Amino acid sequence: MKLLLQRLALLCLILFGVLTITFYLSRCLPSSPVELMLGSKPSAEQITEAKQALGLDKPIFVQYLVFLKNAVQGDFGKSLITKQSVSEDIFLRATATFELVTLSLLLAVSLGIPLGIQSAIKREHLFDHSTRLISVSAVALPVFFLGLMLQIIFSGKLGLLPLQGRIEAIILLDHPFKTVTGIYLIDTVLSANLPALKSAILHLILPALTLSLASIATIIRITRSLMIEVLANDYITSMNAYGVSQKKIYFLYALKATLIPLLTVIGLTYGFMLGGSIIVEYIFDWPGVGGYIVQALLNNDFNAVMGATFFIAFSYLIVNLIIDLSYQFLDPRYNKR
Numbered sequence: 281m282k283l284l285l286q287r288l289a290l291l292c293l294i295l296f297g298v299l300t301i302t303f304y305l306s307r308c309l310p311s312s313p314v315e316l317m318l319g320s321k322p323s324a325e326q327i328t329e330a331k332q333a334l335g336l337d338k339p340i341f342v343q344y345l346v347f348l349k350n351a352v353q354g355d356f357g358k359s360l361i362t363k364q365s366v367s368e369d370i371f372l373r374a375t376a377t378f379e380l381v382t383l384s385l386l387l388a389v390s391l392g393i394p395l396g397i398q399s400a401i402k403r404e405h406l407f408d409h410s411t412r413l414i415s416v417s418a419v420a421l422p423v424f425f426l427g428l429m430l431q432i433i434f435s436g437k438l439g440l441l442p443l444q445g446r447i448e449a450i451i452l453l454d455h456p457f458k459t460v461t462g463i464y465l466i467d468t469v470l471s472a473n474l475p476a477l478k479s480a481i482l483h484l485i486l487p488a489l490t491l492s493l494a495s496i497a498t499i500i501r502i503t504r505s506l507m508i509e510v511l512a513n514d515y516i517t518s519m520n521a522y523g524v525s526q527k528k529i530y531f532l533y534a535l536k537a538t539l540i541p542l543l544t545v546i547g548l549t550y551g552f553m554l555g556g557s558i559i560v561e562y563i564f565d566w567p568g569v570g571g572y573i574v575q576a577l578l579n580n581d582f583n584a585v586m587g588a589t590f591f592i593a594f595s596y597l598i599v600n601l602i603i604d605l606s607y608q609f610l611d612p613r614y615n616k617r
Contacts, residue, residue, distance in 0.1 A: 287604055291597045298593045299351060299586065303344055306582050347586070356587035361579055366587035370569055374591060375462030376446060377561070377568035381553045383465075384488045388495040388553075389546060395496075396503025397530060403508060411500060418497035423556055427490040427563040434486060442483050444565035451479045487564040491556055495549045502545045506538035513537075540607055547603040551596040 328337070338346075350356065356366040399411040435443040442448070447464060457471035465484070468477035510516065511534055519529050561570030569588050576584035 283608070284605065287601050291601060294597060295590070295593060299348070299590060300344075302586055302589045303347055304340075306580075306585055307340055307343075351586070351590065356590070357583035359576070359584045360581045361575060361584065366583045369572060369584065370587050370591050373567060373569045373572050376566060377554075377557055377570060378595075379463045379465065380484065380487055380491065380561070380566060380568060381550065381557050383484060384492040384495070384553055384557075385546070385550055387488055388492040388499055388549060392496045392499025393503050393535075393542070396500040397507055397535065399500060399504040400507035400511065401530060408504075411504075415497035415500045418493050421493070423490060423494065423559050424563060426493060427486070427560060430486050430490055431563070441486050442479075444563075446480070446483050446567055447476065448479045448483075451476050487560050487566055490563070491553055491560045494556070495553060498549065499542075499545065503538065503542060506541055507534055510534045510537045543603050543606065547600040550599045554592050554596055 354367055358364060359366050359369055362369055395411055399408045402408050431443055434441040455473050455475045457468055457473040457476050460467050460470055464480040465477070468474075468480055507530075511530075516529060516534060519533065557566075557568065558570035558573055560566065561568045562574045565571065569591055573585060573588035573592075575581070576588060
C-alpha cells in the first residue's frame with residue numbers, strides 16, 4: 281500500500297508538471313484561437329468579446345488557476361473546432377487509439393521477444409547478424425515515410441489493404457453492430473459480425489505495422505542483450521551440465537531472469553507508441569486522439585491540445601504504474617528495496 285501511495289503521488293506530480301508546461305507553451309504561440317473563432321478581418325469589438333468569452337482577457341496566471349481548477353474536475357472546456365466538450369471528444373476517440381496502440385504493442389512483444397531470444401542463442405551467426413541489421417534499419421526508418429510506403433505498396437500498387445480509416449463505411453451500413461466497448465475487434469466478435477470483423481482487421485494491419493516496427497526492433501535488441509548476459513551466468517552453465525532441456529533453459533529460466541528490465545522497456549515502448557500514434561493516425565486517417573491533437577495544434581485549439589495532452593500523459597503513466605507494481609509479484613526481492 282505504501283508503494284502504491286508513493287507511485288500515485290508521483291503520478292499526480294508528473295501530471296501537474298505536464299499540464300503546467302503545456303499550458304504556458306500553448307500561450308506562447310504567436311497565433312490566437314480568436315482568429316479561429318472570428319475568421320479573417322474581425323472588428324476590435326468582436327476580438328474583445330471573443331477574448332472575454334475564452335477568458336483570454338485575464339492575466340495569464342489567473343487563466344492558469346482557472347484551467348487547473350477545471351482540469352481537476354475533468355473539464356477542459358469546449359473545442360473550437362468541434363464545438364463540443366473536449367472531454368467528450370477524447371472519450372469518443374480514446375478507444376480507437378487504445379485499440380491501435382495496444383495491438384501494436386502486442387505485435388511488437390510477440391515478435392520482438394522470440395526473435396531477440398533466438399538472436400542471443402545464435403549469437404554471431406547469420407541469423408543474429410541479419411536480425412541486428414534489420415533492427416538498426418527499422419529504428420532508423422522514419423515513421424511517416426514507412427507509413428506512406430506501406431500505403432503505396434499494399435493499397436496503391438497491390439490493392440490488398442485499405443488506404444485509411446477504421447472500417448469501411450459500406451460495412452457499417454450493410455452490417456451494423458452494437459458498440460459495447462468501442463474497440464471494434466471486440467464489438468464485432470460480440471455481435472458475431474464477420475464482415476465487420478474482417479474489415480476492422482484489414483484496416484488495422486497497416487497502421488499497426490507502421491507503429492510497431494521500430495518498437496519490434498528495440499525489443500529485439502534489448503532482449504538479445506539481456507539474454508546474452510543471463511546465459512553467461514554460472515547457474516545456466518550448471519543446468520546445461522545437468523542435462524536440463526535447452527528450451528526450458530532459454531524460455532523458462534533465462535527469460536524469467538530478464539522480465540524485470542524487459543517489462544520496463546515494454547512500459548517505455550507503450551509511451552513511445554502513444555506519441556508515435558499521433559503521426560500514424562494522421563497518415564492513416566485513424567479516428568483517434570492522435571489525429572484529434574494534430575488538428576488542434578494546426579488550428580491552435582488550446583482546450584483540445586490540453587485535453588489530448590492530459591490523456592496521453594495519463595495513459596502512459598497508468599501503464600507504467602501497473603508495470604511498476606507488477607515488479608513485486610515477479611521478483612520478491614523488489615519488496616525489500
